[in-house]
Amino acid sequence: xxxxxxxxxxFLVKDxxxxxxxxxxxxxxxxxxxxxxxxxRVARLSYKLSKIFKADSKIxxxxxxxxxxxxxxxxxKPENSYLRHPxxxxxxxxxxxxxxxxxxxxIKTHMFHQVLLKKVFPFVxxxxxxxxxxxxxxxxxxxxICASDLLVSVIECERFQFTYAANVLLLLILNIVLFKN
Ligand SMILES: [Fe+2]
Ligand SMILES: [Fe+2]
Numbered sequence: 001x002x003x004x005x006x007x008x009x010x011f012l013v014k015d016x017x018x019x020x021x022x023x024x025x026x027x028x029x030x031x032x033x034x035x036x037x038x039x040x041r042v043a044r045l046s047y048k049l050s051k052i053f054k055a056d057s058k059i060x061x062x063x064x065x066x067x068x069x070x071x072x073x074x075x076x077k078p079e080n081s082y083l084r085h086p087x088x089x090x091x092x093x094x095x096x097x098x099x100x101x102x103x104x105x106x107i108k109t110h111m112f113h114q115v116l117l118k119k120v121f122p123f124v125x126x127x128x129x130x131x132x133x134x135x136x137x138x139x140x141x142x143x144x145i146c147a148s149d150l151l152v153s154v155i156e157c158e159r160f161q162f163t164y165a166a167n168v169l170l171l172l173i174l175n176i177v178l179f180k181n
Pocket of ligand 2: 038
């Protein structure tokens, strides 16, 4: 990052990174790293993609940072589960950082790739339910966060690289199909 870009990014995330509740995410293991580090990587990539795709950098960066803002691991509580944690994170982001509806929606839809995967392969996460309509990103920033989370996860989860690469491809194809005018 250049100096100006870095200072804009730092300005956008400073209050969240210093918040005592967000600092709790340092304790949670996520993809073999801390949830704090994972979220920061997703925020950095979302910020860069927002510049490339002319999206709102504030929404993409802050919602990217808060996309996994839940406490504990995904297996600890039903509301932290694979497909429900985005709703929990959106509610926490509203509660602690008063995020806008657009930001909350972008957080809520960040696992859309997995919702699609479940529709194609119903045996994946059999006990969970999630509708495509409810969890499809509704904004450019929402798509950016969804893609950033997936790409960062590919790098973090080396052992799942093939699955994640297939998911990225699926997401890109569906994005083109769903958004062609
Ligand atoms: Fe997540
Ligand atoms: Fe994530």
